[in-house]
Amino acid sequence: xxxxxxxxxxxxxxxxxxxxxxxxxxxxxxxxxxxxxxxxxxxxxxxxxxxxxxxxxxxxxxxxxxxxxxxxxxxxxxxxxxxxxxxxxxxxxxxxxxxxxxxxxxxxxxxxxxxxxxxxxxxxxxxxxxxxxxxxxxxxxxxxxxxxxxxxxxxxxxxxxxxxx
Numbered sequence: 001x002x003x004x005x006x007x008x009x010x011x012x013x014x015x016x017x018x019x020x021x022x023x024x025x026x027x028x029x030x031x032x033x034x035x036x037x038x039x040x041x042x043x044x045x046x047x048x049x050x051x052x053x054x055x056x057x058x059x060x061x062x063x064x065x066x067x068x069x070x071x072x073x074x075x076x077x078x079x080x081x082x083x084x085x086x087x088x089x090x091x092x093x094x095x096x097x098x099x100x101x102x103x104x105x106x107x108x109x110x111x112x113x114x115x116x117x118x119x120x121x122x123x124x125x126x127x128x129x130x131x132x133x134x135x136x137x138x139x140x141x142x143x144x145x146x147x148x149x150x151x152x153x154x155x156x157x158x159x160x161x162x163x164x165x
Contacts, residue, residue, distance in 0.1 A: 037100045037103070037105075038080075038100075039074050039077070039083055039100070039103065039105070040074070040077075041074055041075065041076060041077060042073065042074065043073070043074045043105065043106075044070070044071040044072065044073055044074075044105075044106040044108075045070060045071060045072055045073075045074060045083075045085070045103040045104060045105055045106055046068035046069065046070040046071055046072075046103070046104045046105075046106055047068060047069050047070050047072055047085065047087075047098065047102060047103060048067065048068055048101075048102045048103070048104065049065070049066060049067060049068065049069055068104060069088070069091075070088075070106065071106040072085040072086055072087055072088065073085065073086045074086075075096075078097060081099060081100045082097055082098065082099055082100070083097070083098060083100065083103065084096055084097050085097075085098060085103075132152070133152060134150055134151075134152050135151045135152060136150070136151040137149070137150055137151075138150075138151070
């Protein structure tokens with residue numbers, strides 16, 4: 001018996017014991033926040049693009065580069081955490097198998113889709129937009145003039161200046 005155990009009648013908690021205890025405690029806390037992500041063949045996903053890997057540039061550099069590209073369809077489940085994707089034709093140079101951490105589920109929302117019949121293009125490829133509903137009114141005061149602004153909902157959210165006020 002160690003002198004500590006004889007004196008205090010309990011095991012001595014060494015640094016090794018404390019590190020093992022703290023690792024298991026940290027793991028249990030991390031596991032509470034972790035969730036298993038699974039996709040089914042045919043699901044649509046976004047593919048995460050790392051800005052640090054300069055393998056392919058997707059049109060823009062720096063802050064404006066996209067974080068996710070897609071949506072892409074899952075073609076095959078290779079393992080519990082790897083999936084094969086049907087990539088866009090521009091991405092044919094990269095491998096089409098990805099870890100689940102690189103994917104984010106695409107949830108369709110019908111309100112995000114603009115029907116083609118709603119937009120009437122003019123010969124110079126412009127269109128006019130009429131507000132459907134006024135959401136907010138505001139008067140912005142500049143140094144020497146006041147500009148009334150209206151936030152309205154039409155085909156998209158727009159901010160227009162009201163002439164004559």
